[in-house]
Amino acid sequence: xxxxxxxxxxxxxxxxxxxxxxxxxxxxxxxxxxxxxxxxxxxxxxxxxxxxxxxxxxxxxxxxxxxxxxxxxxxxxxxxxxxxxxxxxxxxxxxxxxxxxxxxxxxxxxxxxxxxxxxxxxxxxxxxxxxxxxxxxxxxxxxxxxxxxxxxxxxxxxxxxxxxxxxxxxxxxxxxxxxxxxxxxxxxxxxxxxxxxxxxxxxxxxxxxxxxxxxxxxxxxxxxxxxxxxxxxxxxxxxxxxxxxxxxxxxxxxxxxxxxxxxxxxxxxxxxxxxxxxxxxxxxxxxxxxxxxxxxxxxxxxxxxxxxxxxxxxxxxxxxxxxxxxxxxxx
Amino acid sequence: xxxxxxxxxxxxxxxxxxxxxxxxxxxxxxxxxxxxxxxxxxxxxxxxxxxxxxxxxxxxxxxxxxxxxxxxxxxxxxxxxxxxxxxxxxxxxxxxxxxxxxxxxxxxxxxxxxxxxxxxxxxxxxxxxxxxxxxxxxxxxxxxxxxxxxxxxxxxxxxxxxxxxxxx
Numbered sequence: 001x002x003x004x005x006x007x008x009x010x011x012x013x014x015x016x017x018x019x020x021x022x023x024x025x026x027x028x029x030x031x032x033x034x035x036x037x038x039x040x041x042x043x044x045x046x047x048x049x050x051x052x053x054x055x056x057x058x059x060x061x062x063x064x065x066x067x068x069x070x071x072x073x074x075x076x077x078x079x080x081x082x083x084x085x086x087x088x089x090x091x092x093x094x095x096x097x098x099x100x101x102x103x104x105x106x107x108x109x110x111x112x113x114x115x116x117x118x119x120x121x122x123x124x125x126x127x128x129x130x131x132x133x134x135x136x137x138x139x140x141x142x143x144x145x146x147x148x149x150x151x152x153x154x155x156x157x158x159x160x161x162x163x164x165x166x167x168x169x170x171x172x173x174x175x176x177x178x179x180x181x182x183x184x185x186x187x188x189x190x191x192x193x194x195x196x197x198x199x200x201x202x203x204x205x206x207x208x209x210x211x212x213x214x215x216x217x218x219x220x221x222x223x224x225x226x227x228x229x230x231x232x233x234x235x236x237x238x239x240x241x242x243x244x245x246x247x248x249x250x251x252x253x254x255x256x257x258x259x260x261x262x263x264x265x266x267x268x269x270x271x272x273x274x275x276x277x278x279x280x281x282x283x284x285x286x287x288x289x290x291x292x293x294x295x296x297x298x299x300x301x302x303x304x305x306x307x308x309x310x311x312x313x314x315x316x317x318x319x320x321x322x323x324x325x326x327x328x329x330x331x
Numbered sequence: 332x333x334x335x336x337x338x339x340x341x342x343x344x345x346x347x348x349x350x351x352x353x354x355x356x357x358x359x360x361x362x363x364x365x366x367x368x369x370x371x372x373x374x375x376x377x378x379x380x381x382x383x384x385x386x387x388x389x390x391x392x393x394x395x396x397x398x399x400x401x402x403x404x405x406x407x408x409x410x411x412x413x414x415x416x417x418x419x420x421x422x423x424x425x426x427x428x429x430x431x432x433x434x435x436x437x438x439x440x441x442x443x444x445x446x447x448x449x450x451x452x453x454x455x456x457x458x459x460x461x462x463x464x465x466x467x468x469x470x471x472x473x474x475x476x477x478x479x480x481x482x483x484x485x486x487x488x489x490x491x492x493x494x495x496x497x498x499x
Contacts, residue, residue: 010462011397013493018442018468265443265466265491328462 009330015264020096022057023050024104025257027276029186030179034275034308035257039322043271047261054259055228057108058100061298062286063260065272065319066093092318094258094274095302097286103210103244104228108254109299110246111279113188115205116169119240129245133201136173136237137161144219149226150211152238156219166213167241168221170232174202182207183236184229189252204239246283253278255306267326274319276306332401333499334448335492336387337458338465339405340368342444346436347383354432356382380481381425383433384408388487398463398493405490407433407470410483419480426475426482433486437470446492463493 025035035053042051050056068091073082098105107114117130124131139147140155147153152170154162162168171183176193180186181203188206196202209229215222221238258277262270281302288296305318325331347354348364356365356379358372365382378384389404409429413422443466452458468489476483 008462008496010495013396013398013400013463016466016491266464266493267443326464 007328009328010326012325012329012331013266015262015266015268015270017262017264019059019262020061020063021047021261021263022060022096022098023054023259023261024057024108025054025259026185027255027257029189029255036275036308037257037259037271037273037320039271039273039320039324043269043322043324047263050259055104057098057105058102060096060098060260063096064094066095068092090307090316090318092274092305093280093302094260094272094277094305095300097298097300099298101297101299104208105299106244106246107187107208108256108279109283109301110254111248111282112246112250112254113206113252114244114246116207116210116239116241117243117245118169118201118205119242129247130205132199133205133239136201136204136239138237139170139232140219141234147232149230149232150223152221152223152232154219154221154238159216159219159221162213162216162221162240164213164216166221167210167243168213168223169204169207169210169239169241170227170236171204171207171209171229172233172235173200173237174198175200177203183209183233184227185209185256187254201239204237210241248282258303264326266329268329269324271322271324272319273322274303274305275308276318277303278306280304332390332403332492332494333450334446334461335401335403335465335490336368337449338444338446338492339467339490340366340385341447341449342465343383343385343436346439347432350432350435351428354381378410378483380410380412381429382409383429392494396493398495401492401494403490403492405467405488407486407488408483409433409486410478410481412481422480422482426484430472430484433470434472437467437488442466446495461498462495465490465492467491 027034045051069087070089071085072088074084074086075081076083098109115129118133120131121134137154137158140153144153178190181188181190185208187208190196209227211223211225211227213221214224255276255278258274260272284300286298286300288298290296307316307318310317344364344366347366354365355362358367367382368385386406387403388406391402393400411422411425413419413425443464446461446463446465447458448461449458470486470488473485
């Protein structure tokens with residue numbers, strides 16, 4: 001029989017931390033199903049390598065949770081006295097600032113769909129979110145290595161049109177699809193083909209499946225990081241882009257599953273999981289002070305939490321807060 | 332509190348030595364990484380250059396926590412005269428290198444270290460691991476001071492720890 005020496009547990013102290021890390025996962029908008037994070041199974045993950053399908057949004061600052069839940073008293077008698085309480089309204093919102101300004105962060109903070117500024121066709125008519133795009137490049141199959149989430153085989157000839165640092169969007173052609181579009185993440189809602197002008201590049205215009213080229217070899221473009229939607233599927237094409245654009249007044253509501261992790265200095269961890277978040281403001285920035293006249297500009301975001309049902313008891317909730325104590329802490 | 336001081340010093344010395352193994356100092360005839368705690372050395376008026384010198388200055392104790400929280404200010408001084416081969420014209424670059432090494436060592440993950448008790452440690456006897464962690468703030472870098480050909484800077488770091496039951 002093996003024995004272990006008993007050790008004294010340490011008193012639990014308030015977590016101390018200076019930073020909050022944010023993670024993104026898609027909501028299947030067509031099915032209305034969010035990505036659920038299970039803290040019992042995955043809560044201790046390495047913050048630098050979140051479990052699939054969670055994507056790292058980097059550090060955030062000024063993370064504020066606002067509880068709008070109203071608890072009303074139920075009174076009886078004369079004089080009236082509170083005999084019970086009832087939750088009259090459940091509401092939760094969060095706000096924060098992104099410390100990095102990437103495609104995913106800008107999209108979430110934009111408040112609506114974000115468009116990729118696709119490289120335009122020659123003589124394209126000027127348009128606020130980018131003119132008619134140049135013809136896309138097909139991915140090569142059957143010759144050379146197959147494309148993967150982080151390498152795109154466009155063929156030697158087409159590769160001449162790219163250079164190190166080129167930004168690319170990878171997605172299928174628009175062929176009249178209605179409803180939510182965007183591979184991997186629903187990034188826009190198409191009400192009618194005529195609304196998007198039948199633009200064959202429309203899905204690549206709104207997709208989150210984008211990356212930056214860091215290597216070109218024998219017709220294969222190597223990307224800095226894997227595409228959001230993973231290995232390209234048949235029919236996906238590549239469009240070059242120069243940047244991103246969002247529009248105040250656009251109608252689409254982004255919805256995403258969110259996870260926020262706070263690592264305590266004692267090895268403990270707080271996790272906030274919002275399975276469904278939708279923006280509650282338009283695109284905004286927060287200005288950070290540097291030596292005048294310089295300012296740093298951060299993406300400011302605010303979201304309202306939408307409900308899900310907890311499979312354990314059927315309760316309708318909007319947020320899960322989990323706490324993982326450090327080793328050998330009294331509870 | 333001494334355990335927290337020792338732990339922070341050992342952590343910082345190790346991280347700085349990993350970043351720049353060639354930054355060494357000879358103390359009482361022994362070559363060692365170029366980081367020292369002044370209160371642990373013989374008093375001297377001379378300032379060792381190209382070395383990080385730690386001084387423990389302010390102290391604050393918050394007794395409200397279940398384990399009293401201790402905040403100590405660590406003042407880290409470092410200076411360089413440049414190299415004679417360069418006629419000291421590289422002193423700015425050498426100070427910048429020390430700035431970068433210190434900033435990198437303190438910003439590296441993890442930003443905490445398990446507190447160790449070194450009182451019983453000696454050659455062949457490891458320090459005893461304690462139950463809580465020591466953690467620290469970002470450094471605040473002071474202005475560079477010019478003393479003839481010497482460039483000197485002081486950075487301050489707040490070092491936090493919890494006093495464990497029975498710990499002095």
